[in-house]
Amino acid sequence: MSLKRQLGLDILEEKYAYASDPVMGHTSEQKIPDTWVSTTCGYCSVGCGMFIGVKDGRAVSVRGNPDHAVNSGLLCPKGLSEHYTLEASNRALYPLLRNKRGKLARIEWDEALSVMVEKFRGAQEKYGKDALGVLSTGQLVTEEFYALGKLVQLGLGTKNYDGNTTLCMASAVSGYKRSFGSDGPPGAYEDLSQADVIFLIGANIADNHPILCQYLDANPRRTLIVADPRVTKTAMMADLYLPLKPRSDIALLNGMIHLLIENGLIDRKYVAAHTTGFDQLEESVRKYTPDHVSQLTGLTPEQIYKAALIYGKAKAPFIGWTMGVNHSTKGTETVNVINNLALITGNVGRPGASPFSITGQCNAMGTREAGFASSLPGYRKFESASDREELAALWGIAAERLPASRGWAYPDIIEGAVAKKIRALWVIATNPIVSFPNLGVLQHSLDSLDFLVVQDGFHPTPTTEVADLVLPAAIWGEKEGTYTNSERRVSKVNRAVKPPGEARTDLDIFLGLAKKLGCYGELFPGWTQPKDAFEEWKRISAGRLCDYSGLTYELIERHGGIQWPYPTGATEVKTTRLYSDGRFSTEDGKARLLPVEWEPFPEQPNADFPFVLNTGRTIEHWHTRTKTGNVPILERLSPNAWLEMNPRDAQSLGLKPHDHIDVISARGRVKSVELRVTEIIAPGQVFMPFHYAEANANQVTQSAFDPISREPNYKQCAVRIERAQIAPQYWGVRGSPRARVQA
């Protein structure tokens, strides 16, 4: 501190000065940029339009795009502070290679890519092509996902490629495929404003997709039903709140279907014309009487009747869901029951009426469309010979080069490494050490690898710290391309500032690697920029459900995002829905009604582990906090993990509010978590956020996966709560967030 400041002659007037800007109005002078770069938010898949303010080559502010179709200028707290992620102190700056002394040391890019190719090729030559695993993300632009899919499957030649999307939306993907014949959410956000009934299952949009709440506000006629075991803020907004037991949603939905059939509240014409399997469905739900469902769900028969009748009598009911449904060993089938309910009442693809998965990451949808991991690009099926031939012809390659089945999914790649079948792993823009369930197994898996490459915008992260090679990547705000949001809206993402240090865009890294591999000319002829990938992707998607062929970057920019399908020749930009004509993507054009049975979740509480642990999010943080953990304002607003416990349970354990506790399961222990005693959570259940590496919820979660989607069962596992063994260093650690960031 200067002497002038200490005496009080200087009060940093310049730093705290205000000025008036024609766009922003009167505001802090340091936030007023020279130029505004239009883009789309890089956190969740609501897909808000925004501008990055750039001054002297630095991103100094952001503001919502008032003309964007999704958010009309509003942003959530993460979006409002997104520019801080670009200059975070934990950005990855240089390629790093683990040297002989076991330390990560800076190397040149050329060497990094050479080492990567040498190690990958070495493992593949020795142990087979599929000994290489690739784990990607939902954070890249679609152009990069498209390029990465080709590079992995055709260039590196391994099938064992999957992404973080399997930890998030895979159950929705599989559920859509089974019910409708293809991935692709049928509805649109506008439906939230047009529906007369909105039924949210395992979705806390108030915390996790807050900008969507405006659509509900804009709809005063709606009746909101929320099914969630935890009294979330969204549940508190509900007209009918269904506090059901964990993972009893299948029973509830079957019970509703049962009542609707029994009371003649279904659309028999629609069922006959557009679905198959009704008789089996009717048979399967017969035992789900209100009394039986009441036992399974803990709801009263009245609540079940009420929910069924409100939904059944609605003109345009909307069903939205997120992780409460997907994060389950029965995730796919739960999605199928949701689709069953929508199908038998004829509520698919009409204004206001659709089943609708509210996606997680900003571009999880993009990797599903173009990524070549869980399906061939353009929602083509690995199993379909005609799909393979069509794609091979478009690419001008032999159809035999395309795999006839998908490779291992994320959890199988992890277990494959334990079994020494995966020898080298490439992790892109994801942080499994915090995000993958049952940390012990994951660590064993990563330890078993011969070579681990982590490509990320941030370093150190818990995962880059154990990598053999770290590749620094550009992030949102530093690269160009497109994101697709939950409602299939393709929005433009633009580069506002240069990546820090020697970080490169993921596309540049992929193309550089292709050159080293010698497949650049064949797979990416002449590509230098995202637009080259986009143009090819448009051709590949033509005629598919996710048809991009009529889109151009200019058109997307002009309209602030356009929903697919947008085929060549389309002229009108309007809200689109899928299956509005009742024709589905199955061979016979009919949707499948699939009987699903309720089952108890895999790890029931017992005498040793008497609580059911539920995990989830908080509004201030994003995933594993690599992006938000160094945004000072977000850290201040949500500085540490906590565990929610009902006061009755706390009393019986002799625990008080703010005590520090350990969470213990058969697999591990999360140490020293702050206890939140609250009636938000039911007796017998506890909840903690999964964002915090320092209190990693996945130390206790289990290795149980949906057999169809391979999505982990994050939402329920049996735990015990004990008073923390070591008291936390409270005053030292907490301090002011600024002090910590500077430290």
Place this chain on the structure above:
Amino acid sequence: MLLPLLERAKEKNAHFLVTPKTGASSGGVPQCGISFAPDAARIPQRALLPGEQYRFHFDMTKCIGCKCCVVACNEQNGNPADINWRRVGEIEGGWYPNTYRSYLSMGCNHCMEPTCLEGCPVDAYSKDPVTGIVLHSAEACIGCQYCTWNCSYGVPQYNPERGVVGKCDMCHDRLDEGRAPACVSACPETAIRIEIVNIAEWKREYAAHANAPGLPSADDSISSTRITLPNNLPPDTRKADFFRVRPEDPHWPLVAMTVLTQLSVGAFVTIWLLQLFGKTTRLGVAAMVSIIVAGLALSASTLHLGRPIYAYRALKMWKRSWLSREVLLFGCFSGVALLYAALLWFKLPGSLAIGALTSLLGAAGVTASACIYLVPARPAWNSKHTVAGFFLTAMLLGPLLAASLGIGDRRWLSIAIVAATAGHLLNEAGKFFWLTASDSFELQASARLLSTTLASSFLGSGALLCLGGIILPLFVPTWAGASASLLTVLAGEVLGRYVFFVSVVPKNMAASYLSAGKAAA
């Protein structure tokens, strides 16, 4: 009262919400049918009439606790993360599954009777005559932080980087441009709006609309914020941070300043009394020591200021602010005491009268000093125990200094010391029982702090007083004993004053359950 709206509007040549802009639009075409409330729908669309002011309206039924307002405010004002002119707190009640957690978003309440303004010694605050917005001038502020004690809502926050306080000004310059304040504009739920309120009407009606669970009573300052509460708030709704009570800032310069001024005043009064009863030996020496103590005290006080060079400005508001009065009275006290010491030292005539004046000014200074702490927003300070405690410190330390300098009759001094100590201990015990017996959250929380986190310091200070103020004077009647006594009691007083500062639980709005890191105060 007539507000010169039109004159001022003309004067500034400003368009005062007469021609509102509707947000910054880049001219594209929104495609879908949903358009959310633009800025213009969130702020008043007419000019203020005389007798009216702007206020916030917070609709708790709409707020989802997203904290966009907090982030937008920090961006708007370029504040560091640990200073939040707008904050969001949580209140919670009910029984699973009928649980309700609601959120309180609050900037400044632009009160009708702003307590921040009333206490300010340098007149840094003003209530804008046109808009009613409570404005703060960073240029005028000297960083004394007295306003941060006076506000029941914790609105003014000290920025140590700048050395001055800052607060929400309702983005009045944005309003002037026809734009909504940053928090209002950023709210995805349109839960925050700016409204016009008739001041006279509000003063009659505020109690029904300005109060909420988790908020201190609007009575302290007549908050202008209108709050729409949900109909279904459970009766047991209370602040989420109910059980998280943390010690406040110790304000070490003020610990030193208060204890040392009281020592100095006590010493001068003792000297004067001894002089009155005919003692003359070494009174000059004692007075010189006491004047040095007073000097130290006043120097220590400036260390508390963010802008010590402007300490003199604190004299400005002596008609209104106890802080100004304290500075003024102790300033006069020091001057007169110096004269008194000189007269005693040089054995000049007139010292008895000057001594009387010194004693009077000292007592007045200690009174002013105590009155600073009698603020409704800090309930544990706002009691007779504070005044009694400050005077008892003076009454204890004065005779102790005299005894350790070997002036006066040791027996009489010992009686005075033991009596003052007993009074002091009784006062502290009385305060503790008053806190425990209270039904106010803040007082009970103070008692909780004293009996848990601060128990060892609290009891330790009592033990030191017992040792130095009772045991040593009674059982070790020597000069060495008197010196040890002074040092022990001084240590006990410093520890006790530290406990006084850290054990106060200020009134404040509900906070989050999780600690938001140390508040910048």
